[in-house]
Amino acid sequence: MSTAATVEHGAGHDAHGGGHGHTSTGLSNNKLAMWLFLGSECLLFGGLISTYMLYRGRNGDGPGPDQVYSIPFTSVSSFVLLMSSLTMVLAVSSAQARDVAKTKLWLTVTALLGATFVGGQVFEFTDFYRKGLGYTTSLFSSSFYTLTGFHGVHVTVGVIMLLAVVGMLRTNRIPGDRAEVVELVGLYWHFVDIVWILIFTLVYLIPS
Amino acid sequence: MSTVVEHAAHGHDSHTHDSHGEHAGHSNKHYYLVALALAILTGLEVMLSYVDVGAAFLPLLLILMGIKFVMVVLEFMHLRKDAKIFHYLFWSGFVLAIGVYVAALACFKFFLNP
Numbered sequence: 600m601s602t603a604a605t606v607e608h609g610a611g612h613d614a615h616g617g618g619h620g621h622t623s624t625g626l627s628n629n630k631l632a633m634w635l636f637l638g639s640e641c642l643l644f645g646g647l648i649s650t651y652m653l654y655r656g657r658n659g660d661g662p663g664p665d666q667v668y669s670i671p672f673t674s675v676s677s678f679v680l681l682m683s684s685l686t687m688v689l690a691v692s693s694a695q696a697r698d699v700a701k702t703k704l705w706l707t708v709t710a711l712l713g714a715t716f717v718g719g720q721v722f723e724f725t726d727f728y729r730k731g732l733g734y735t736t737s738l739f740s741s742s743f744y745t746l747t748g749f750h751g752v753h754v755t756v757g758v759i760m761l762l763a764v765v766g767m768l769r770t771n772r773i774p775g776d777r778a779e780v781v782e783l784v785g786l787y788w789h790f791v792d793i794v795w796i797l798i799f800t801l802v803y804l805i806p807s
Numbered sequence: 808m809s810t811v812v813e814h815a816a817h818g819h820d821s822h823t824h825d826s827h828g829e830h831a832g833h834s835n836k837h838y839y840l841v842a843l844a845l846a847i848l849t850g851l852e853v854m855l856s857y858v859d860v861g862a863a864f865l866p867l868l869l870i871l872m873g874i875k876f877v878m879v880v881l882e883f884m885h886l887r888k889d890a891k892i893f894h895y896l897f898w899s900g901f902v903l904a905i906g907v908y909v910a911a912l913a914c915f916k917f918f919l920n921p
């Protein structure tokens with residue numbers, strides 16, 4: 600007597616791999632799209648960083664970078680964002696190990712660290728404004744606020760995405776491959792982190 | 808007793824594995840070490856802005872920044888062990904971004920200042 604136990608790997612794979620076993624590339628279309636998006640984001644931030652680098656010395660009558668920047672404060676917030684990349688990769692690792700509880704924990708910690716960074720940025724902007732650096736004060740201020748503001752918006756969107764994934768994990772509303780969803784959010788988050796690595800050095804640490 | 812596993816028919820090849828998650832194969836300890844290295848490099852960057860190292864300041868700072876950038880991309884984003892096409896997509900965008908900067912710099916710095 601023989602028992603034929605057929606394991607429908609395709610169905611299982613759909614649940615595990617987002618159904619990318621049947622794509623023409625053999626790769627996940629979602630992941631491909633995310634990398635393409637991140638490549639295009641490089642151009643966006645490339646343009647913004649270029650603009651800042653060109654205008655950093657054009658502060659006119661307003662305060663210049665050396666008069667407003669607080670390196671110790673920004674260093675701490677940079678460290679916070681850098682460590683959020685660690686917690687994010689731990690969330691991805693937990694998701695791949697199908698440990699939902701740890702995934703939710705690390706995602707929440709990442710969101711909290713991201714929110715701390717955004718809070719620090721709001722504080723910094725307020726401080727700069729009080730020192731006389733408004734958005735239209737000078738070419739330097741406009742390019743600075745545009746660059747760091749765009750980055751802050753990206754972090755905020757990332758925090759919302761992280762909290763949304765945590766909520767969906769709690770209510771078990773993620774169809775298909777959970778690990779891939781967490782990984783995609785992770786890619787976005789790490790990208791936000793590497794952009795800050797550039798901004799921190801080029802904007803804050805290199806004197807004008 | 809026979810077990811039939813329909814495996815290969817569903818395109819479960821090395822490629823799909825690569826794009827998937829097992830790509831990293833790293834333990835959490837590896838990630839902690841990478842994070843520690845990133846923290847140390849950030850500390851060095853900040854230290855450089857307080858210590859006078861003369862003409863070496865800018866190159867050192869840019870090298871440290873580059874190392875941090877590449878470490879996050881390769882280790883945390885798993886690009887080191889992921890499919891090649893993801894490399895091309897990301898780095899082509901990055902190289903184009905540098906091209907944008909060089910072009911903008913050329914336009915504003917060189918062409919406007921005879």
